[in-house]
Amino acid sequence: MSNIRNFSIIAHIDHGKSTLADRIITECKAVEDRVMSNQVMDNMDIEKERGITIKAQSVRLNYELNGEHYVLNLIDTPGHVDFSYEVSRSLASCEGALLIVDASQGVQAQTIANVFIALENDLEIIPVLNKIDLPAANPERVKDEIEHIIGLDCSDAIEVSAKTGQGVKExxxxIIKRIPAPKVAPDKPTKALIYDSWFDSYLGALALVRVYDGSISKGDDVIVMGTNKKHEVLNLMYPNPVAPIKTDKIDSGEVGIVVLGLKTVSDVQVGDTITLAKNRALEPVDDFKEAKPFVFAGLYPIETDKFEDLRDALDKLKLNDSSLSYEPETSVALGFGFRVGFLGLLHMEVVKERLEREFDLDLIATAPTVTYEIHLTDGSIKMIQNPSELPPVNSIESIKEPYVNSTIITPTEFLGNIITFLNIRRGIQTKMDYITTDRVLLEYDIPMNEIVMDFYDRLKSITKGYASFDYEPCGYRVGDLVKLDIKVAGENVDALSIVVPRDKAVSKGRDLVKAMKEIVPRQLFEVAIQASIGNKIIARENVKSMGKNVTAKCYGGDISRKRKLLEKQKAGKKRMKSIGKINLPSEAFLSVLKID
Structure with missing residues (x-):
């Protein structure tokens, strides 16, 4: 047991985390050269295309140093904030972490967020400067940044190039000398923390666990403490990116895969604890908290008869992603669909793309919204995710919206632009720190509603791509918010209802009706497009009616004959306007949802 090392890799996106994992795997000869590929631990097409890690992966490595054999358990973590619940569980399963920082870019926002999770878990952190082969690399400057921002001693930081393999042996x-061996308690009742789970079409739901106390053997009866259900261990394996290695026992301090033959991943959720039925542990490893969705959007099939296909696709995807939550909903404009809860914007993007690719669906996503806390006049509290669920104005005492604490690191030349942008987005500055003479760290509390649409894209464009951004939820605060409705020909279009700050409602309403004017097809009668708050109309545009020359058949004679035909047409159009119905094309919503 003293020769086991459990460690994780933490880094900002694109600082070379997956490439370094590849080099470590190659150095330990865990995967044969003929089957080795780039990003070998990322097994989804989306991960390889975007160069990001979505699902945490693990690998058991064997390494010899000075004639002694060591087992290294590399627990890979996603870098993005949307998957931070996986990061925290992965780091709780380790004794140490490699903090990777790009030697040319320096410390970025997610680097800081993930380091603090590692420090909370009291891990041994080894600073690693990657990409030292680049001409722009400046290791000394980056070491100063790490010491200034994070407070880690970088005198013995390791310089590597994951691309060329330089420094990987060191x-x-x-890792072997500085990361401590796991503290084991083989005599105590078995406790194993589930830090990842996924679905295998042959073996069922699999749980990737770190055993803290005791051991798990093949054939044991175990209890999953969160659900309090009893299952038999059908198989045990050590993780490997190519093919897991079968074993009969996982001892305390080790990491392995437990096969229980379950039909759903919800029975073995991340953060839960497994214990033996015959000698049950009294307390779980950690308080189990389910991953809470923060962003909600409606997903609707473009072809309305594909609703059941979408339901099947979501059911299957939930087997691989237990954090996904959804419930059916209907929209007058878009038909039948689902209200889906996501951990964040990247999670939403990835889920939509996976549904379209893996299940061959064409989907429309409504504007992402957040959960609002509605305090009613009768003293009760109601949580809503869809603006159309908002109670009448006269029964609302106050509306609370979720805020996030965000960290932005940017070159100083863009500071003025960023502060102006954050003020427009109702940000409240809590910290401003000059890391170096040309880089600054900003901390802002921003309403979640302001970052769910196009915040990240706008931030990147005003800083020419140099700013990095990270956030974490920090509770609810009272806001002066109203529901903005869009009416077409007098009828509410429920899919376009949004909750906005009162002072932005008029300008947002004008923008929406102008956009809708371009989209709504012309009818034989004039169509009014209105933006309203409650019963008060705040903006209006008209779509002109299509002309029809009713006087073409009228030749010669008195002008009164022409006037009679025109009056008849006018009366017909008036009647049409009062009873006319408009079917909006579903594509219309996509362009409207992108308005800033």
Missing amino acids: LLEA
Whole structure:
């Protein structure tokens, strides 16, 4: 047991985390050269295309140093904030972490967020400067940044190039010497923390666990403490990116895969604890908290008869992603669909793309919204995710919206632009720190509603792509908010209802009706497009009616004959306007949802 090392890799997106994992795997000869590929631990097409890690992966490595054999359990973590619940569980399963920082870019926002999770878990952190082969690399400046922002001693930081393999042997030596062996308690009742789970079409739901106390053997009866259900261990395996290695027992301090033959991943959720039925542990490893969705959007099939296909696709995807939550909803404009809860914007993007690719669906997503806390006049509290669920204005005492604490690191030349942009987005500055003479760290509390649409894209464009951004939820605050409705020909279009700050309602309403004017097809009668708050109309545009020359058949004679025909047409159009119905094309919503 003293020769086991459990460690994780933490880094900002694109700082070379997956490439370094590839080099470590190659150095330990865990995967044969003929089957080795780039990003070998990322097994989804989307991960390889975007160069991001979505699902945490693990690998058991064997390494020899000075004639002694060591087992290294590399627990890979996603870098993005949307998957931070996986990061925290993965780090709780380790004794150490490699903090990777790009030697040319320096410390970025997510680097800081993930380091603080590692520090909370009291891990041994080894600073690693990657990409030292680049001409722009400046290791000394980056070491100063790490010491200034995070407070880690970088005198013995390791310099590597994951691309060329330079410094990887020294890094493996540092992992063995500096990261402590796991503290084991083989005599105590078995406790194993589930830090990842996924679905295998042959074996059922699989749980990736770190055993803290005791051990798990093949054939044992175990209890999952969160659900309090009893299951038999059908198989045990050590993780490997190519093919898991079968074993009969996982001891305390080790990491392995437990096969229980379950039909759903919800029975083995991340953060839960497994214990033996015959010698049950009294307390779980950690308080189990389910992943809470923060962003909600409606997903509707473009072809309305594909509703059941979408339901099947979501059911299957939930087997691989237990954090996904959804419930059916209907929209007058878009038909039948689902209200889906996501952990964040990247999670939403990935889920929509996976549904379209893996299940061959064409989907429309409504504007993402957040959960609002509505305090009613009768003293009760109601949580809503869809603006159309908002109670009448006269029964609302106050509306609370979720805020996030965001960290932005940017070159100083863009500071003025960023502060102006954040003020427009109702941000409240809590900290401003000059890391170096040309880089600054900003901390802002921003309403979640302001970052769910196009915040990240706008931030990147005003800083020419140099700013990095990270956030974490920080509770609810009272806001002066109203529901903005869009009416077409007097009828509410429920899919376009949004909750906005009162002072932005008029300008937002004008923008929406102008956009709708371009989209709504012309009818034989004039169509009014209105934006309203309650019963008060705040903006209006008209779509002109299509002309029809009713006087073409009228030749010669008195002008009164022509006037009679025109009056008849006018009366017909008036009647049409009062009873006319408009079918909006579903594509219309896509362009409207992108308005800032």
